[in-house]
Amino acid sequence: MSNTLGVRQAQKQKTRQALLEAGLGLLEEQSLSSLGLREVTRVVGVAPAAFYRHFRDIADLGVALVEESLGSLHVMIRAVLSEQADAEEVIDRSVEVVAAHVRLHPAHVRFVARERHGGVRAVREAIAAELARFGDEVAEALATQEVSDGWSAEDVRMLAGLYVDHLVMTASAFLEAAPEEERRIADTARRQLRLISLGRGHWRDA
Amino acid sequence: MSNTLGVRQAQKQKTRQALLEAGLGLLEEQSLSSLGLREVTRVVGVAPAAFYRHFRDIADLGVALVEESLGSLHVMIRAVLSEQADAEEVIDRSVEVVAAHVRLHPAHVRFVARERHGGVRAVREAIAAELARFGDEVAEALATQEVSDGWSAEDVRMLAGLYVDHLVMTASAFLEAAPEEERRIADTARRQLRLISLGRGHWRDA
DNA sequence: GAGTTCAGTTAACAACTGTTTGCCGGATGA
DNA sequence: TCATCCGGCAAACAGTTGTTAACTGAACTC
Numbered sequence: 001m002s003n004t005l006g007v008r009q010a011q012k013q014k015t016r017q018a019l020l021e022a023g024l025g026l027l028e029e030q031s032l033s034s035l036g037l038r039e040v041t042r043v044v045g046v047a048p049a050a051f052y053r054h055f056r057d058i059a060d061l062g063v064a065l066v067e068e069s070l071g072s073l074h075v076m077i078r079a080v081l082s083e084q085a086d087a088e089e090v091i092d093r094s095v096e097v098v099a100a101h102v103r104l105h106p107a108h109v110r111f112v113a114r115e116r117h118g119g120v121r122a123v124r125e126a127i128a129a130e131l132a133r134f135g136d137e138v139a140e141a142l143a144t145q146e147v148s149d150g151w152s153a154e155d156v157r158m159l160a161g162l163y164v165d166h167l168v169m170t171a172s173a174f175l176e177a178a179p180e181e182e183r184r185i186a187d188t189a190r191r192q193l194r195l196i197s198l199g200r201g202h203w204r205d206a
Numbered sequence: 207m208s209n210t211l212g213v214r215q216a217q218k219q220k221t222r223q224a225l226l227e228a229g230l231g232l233l234e235e236q237s238l239s240s241l242g243l244r245e246v247t248r249v250v251g252v253a254p255a256a257f258y259r260h261f262r263d264i265a266d267l268g269v270a271l272v273e274e275s276l277g278s279l280h281v282m283i284r285a286v287l288s289e290q291a292d293a294e295e296v297i298d299r300s301v302e303v304v305a306a307h308v309r310l311h312p313a314h315v316r317f318v319a320r321e322r323h324g325g326v327r328a329v330r331e332a333i334a335a336e337l338a339r340f341g342d343e344v345a346e347a348l349a350t351q352e353v354s355d356g357w358s359a360e361d362v363r364m365l366a367g368l369y370v371d372h373l374v375m376t377a378s379a380f381l382e383a384a385p386e387e388e389r390r391i392a393d394t395a396r397r398q399l400r401l402i403s404l405g406r407g408h409w410r411d412a
Numbered sequence: 413g414a415g416t417t418c419a420g421t422t423a424a425c426a427a428c429t430g431t432t433t434g435c436c437g438g439a440t441g442a
Numbered sequence: 443t444c445a446t447c448c449g450g451c452a453a454a455c456a457g458t459t460g461t462t463a464a465c466t467g468a469a470c471t472c
Contacts, residue, residue, distance in 0.1 A: 192367070203401060214449075243431095255451070
């Protein structure tokens with residue numbers, strides 16, 4: 001790790017980060033396709049023209065936000081899935097981790113859920129690509145478990161997809177929920193995962 | 207059905223419908239929160255001020271679009287679920303119906319998927335409410351099936367939620383897919399439903 | 413220490429936005 | 443037939459938008 005950047009590059013990355021954070025903040029009450037360049041620079045306290053030193057577009061800023069938002073996800077669930085444990089424990093742990101992640105990075109989660117099907121193609125595609133990579137990783141982890149013996153690669157991948165979609169839906173549900181609803185949502189998510197896990201266990205009988 | 211409206215009301219509903227369709231069309235490449243009132247009236251070929259004769263807001267137009275988009279859904283799946291048949295047949299039929307619905311009303315499907323987590327609160331809530339109603343109906347249908355004997359109402363409802371989320375995800379996947387990918391998507395959707403159905407069948411053992 | 417690089421500034425551009433006001437003219441109902 | 447209703451219009455409002463150009467001055471290179 002050589003973080004010995006010159007003073008100039010350090011400052012540049014600082015304002016770049018400020019632009020990203022300002023954008024993310026503004027996106028809590030609107031969609032990316034309505035986010036204004038001037039709006040963002042105004043929050044940061046920088047001239048509109050300065051924006052172009054960092055991003056070509058608002059869409060470009062959006063793509064950068066995708067990487068920032070989904071980068072941490074990989075480490076997150078990887079850790080959960082790798083600990084070889086009882087299925088029930090893995091489920092409980094997964095839902096806890098998702099809930100914690102939402103509590104820690106609500107804006108990032110909202111951004112992904114919102115722009116996954118949002119109005120900006122480049123961002124949609126970036127999210128799709130990142131979630132596909134994530135799905136591949138989950139599939140890889142699932143494949144090593146003994147429950148997956150005799151499963152085709154395709155079937156493992158479709159199960160991973162089911163998990164990924166469920167994760168995003170659950171995260172988004174946590175996000176919009178009032179604090180007192182969190183337990184109910186966690187409970188539903190756990191039961192749904194349990195049902196899927198049950199189906200997984202009986203897949204070979206077909 | 208008394209569709210004997212006066213000439214005036216008929217004309218009004220006609221332009222109202224034109225506004226809705228213009229909005230829906232424009233929303234194929236942007237989000238509701240960036241949709242402009244003038245943009246919509248320009249497409250219809252009507253003065254900007256005329257918009258206020260029909261809607262208070264763009265958000266208001268969005269809410270109207272929600273009803274239009276999700277109204278037909280109820281009849282759709284109801285028909286599928288009510289025909290008491292083999293589980294496998296119901297799955298095949300469901301995926302077919304979803305694919306057909308997407309092919310027939312792509313803009314409506316895109317609108318729902320996009321604005322479900324979109325930047326306009328009122329629309330988000332309208333979609334959530336409508337999908338909740340839909341989930342309740344599905345739960346009701348599921349409850350009458352013999353597979354659900356011994357299930358708590360909550361468990362039936364969580365299964366219905368799983369189905370509804372899966373339906374929306376599948377519809378959205380069809381939407382963004384190239385024609386040659388449709389078969390693969392349909393195949394994955396069917397296998398996922400089969401796995402869920404399998405888990406459903408073994409739920410009592412817990 | 414002189415010369416270059418470059419993140420950020422200032423200022424101006426035309427184009428666009430939502431909303432209001434007063435008006436028109438055809439449908440409506442007595 | 444006449445007065446009322448009311449969907450749509452034209453025009454103007456103050457603000458906002460993205461993008462460009464030429465600039466300043468501190469950090470960099472040699």
